[in-house]
Amino acid sequence: MIVLACDLGGTRMKVGVVRDGQVLARTGIPANSKAGLVPGLPALAAAWRQLLVELQLAPRDCAGISVSFPSIVDAASGRVLAEYGKYADAMDFSLRDWARQEFNLPLAIENDARLALIGEWKFGAGRGSDDVVMITLGTGIGTSAVIQGRVLRGQHGQAGVLGGHSTVRYGGRKCSCGNVGCVEAEASTAFLAELARSDSGFAASRLAAEPTLDFAAVFRHAAAGDACAIKLRDHSLRVWGTLVVNLIHAYDPEVVVIGGGIMASADIILPATTEYVRRHAHTPWGLVRIVAGQLGDNAALVPGEWLLQEQFPDLK
Ligand SMILES: [Zn+2]
Incomplete structure (x- = not known):
C-alpha cells in the first residue's frame, strides 16, 4: 500500500x-x-x-x-x-x-x-514490545504511550500526549500551557534561554556568547567545564529522568524510546536517564529498557x- x-x-x-x-x-x-x-x-x-x-x-x-x-x-x-x-x-x-x-x-x-511512537513501535526502536512509551526532546517535549498493544488516546484525544506538561517542580516556572513547573518549562529548547538567563552565573558563562543557545551548546560547554552549562545540563537530565520515572509509573512500559533533536547528545542522555530510572523507578517485575529512537525525522x-x-x- x-x-x-x-x-x-x-x-x-x-x-x-x-x-x-x-x-x-x-x-x-x-x-x-x-x-x-x-x-x-x-x-x-x-x-x-x-x-x-x-x-x-x-x-x-x-x-x-x-x-x-x-x-x-x-x-x-x-x-x-x-x-x-x-x-x-x-x-x-x-x-x-x-x-x-x-x-x-x-x-x-x-x-x-x-x-512518532507508532512509527518506532512498529518499525523502529520499540519493535518486539507492545508496551512502549516515547518521549521527544526538542523545542517542546512530546510524549505518548502504547499499552498492551493499544495506542492510548483517551476520550478527548489528549491521553498520553501531555507528559511534557506534567509537573516536575511544584511551584516552579510558569509554562505556556497555564500550569507551573512543567517538564517543558523546566528543560526544553523553548525555555532554554530563559532558564539560562535566570542563572546567576550566566553572564560569566561561555553560553552568553553563543549566537544560538541550544542544548548542543549546553552539552559542549558543560563538557569543557563551564559552571553554568554544567548546572543547566545536570538540571535538565534530572528533569527528563523525573519525566521518564513518572511515565513508567503511569503507563507500565517495557521500553521507553527517547527521540528528538536534543538526542544528538544521546551519549550523555541515555546513560544518565538509565541510571536515574534504575535508582528511582518502582518496577518490581524488572528493568525498563531506555533506548534512543531509530527513525529520526x-x-x-x-x-x-x-x-x-x-x-x-x-x-x-
Ligand atoms: Zn506546561
Whole structure:
C-alpha cells in the first residue's frame, strides 16, 4: 500500500511517499505555521505530486494520506481539537474534504508525538514490545504511550500526549500551557534561554556568547567545564529522568524510546536517564529498557499505512 505522508512541524513540513514502513521518497518544504494551514496546502500538494513524478507514480496508485499534526486531534473524526499558535485555522477546516477534492484519497490524522511512537513501535526502536512509551526532546517535549498493544488516546484525544506538561517542580516556572513547573518549562529548547538567563552565573558563562543557545551548546560547554552549562545540563537530565520515572509509573512500559533533536547528545542522555530510572523507578517485575529512537525525522512518516488501515479498515 502506497501512502502520501506528511509531518507538519512548526517551521518545516516533512513530506514523503511511504510503503511497508519504508520511505520511498521524501522532501521538506518551509511551513509558515503561524499564518495557518490552508495557505500552505498548495505547496504541500505540489510537493507530493513532484515526489510521485520522481517515483513514476500517480495519486491513483496511492491508498490514502497520513498527516502528523502538532496538536491534539481526534483521529476517529479527523478533526484538530486545539491550537497552540501553529496552523490555527486547522480547527475550522476539514482536511479530509480537502484530500478528497485534491487527490480523491481518504485522509487519516494523528498527533505528531503519538504517530512518532507508532512509527518506532512498529518499525523502529520499540519493535518486539507492545508496551512502549516515547518521549521527544526538542523545542517542546512530546510524549505518548502504547499499552498492551493499544495506542492510548483517551476520550478527548489528549491521553498520553501531555507528559511534557506534567509537573516536575511544584511551584516552579510558569509554562505556556497555564500550569507551573512543567517538564517543558523546566528543560526544553523553548525555555532554554530563559532558564539560562535566570542563572546567576550566566553572564560569566561561555553560553552568553553563543549566537544560538541550544542544548548542543549546553552539552559542549558543560563538557569543557563551564559552571553554568554544567548546572543547566545536570538540571535538565534530572528533569527528563523525573519525566521518564513518572511515565513508567503511569503507563507500565517495557521500553521507553527517547527521540528528538536534543538526542544528538544521546551519549550523555541515555546513560544518565538509565541510571536515574534504575535508582528511582518502582518496577518490581524488572528493568525498563531506555533506548534512543531509530527513525529520526521519518518516525511520524513511516506509520502512515498503519494509521490509514486503523482508521479505514476496509481500505485495500
Ligand atoms: Zn506546561
